[in-house]
Amino acid sequence: MDKLIQTVQAFGKDEEGAQVIEYALIIAVVSITLVVALRDLTGSNFADFITRVGTCLTNGSACA
Numbered sequence: 001m002d003k004l005i006q007t008v009q010a011f012g013k014d015e016e017g018a019q020v021i022e023y024a025l026i027i028a029v030v031s032i033t034l035v036v037a038l039r040d041l042t043g044s045n046f047a048d049f050i051t052r053v054g055t056c057l058t059n060g061s062a063c064a
Helices: 002-013 016-042 046-058
Strands: none
Touching: 016 046
């Protein structure tokens, strides 16, 4: 029974899971910020911008 209590206490003190969640939240906020910034830079043609980037990545010579 003491081992079970120790295991539960150790699990409660473990902070690795909290760090992963914090990093995930940071990545989510940065991603949302980038999408909003790119949408504002490209105007209403965000889909066209994404298509141009995809084309540029697949055909290096087609970049303009």
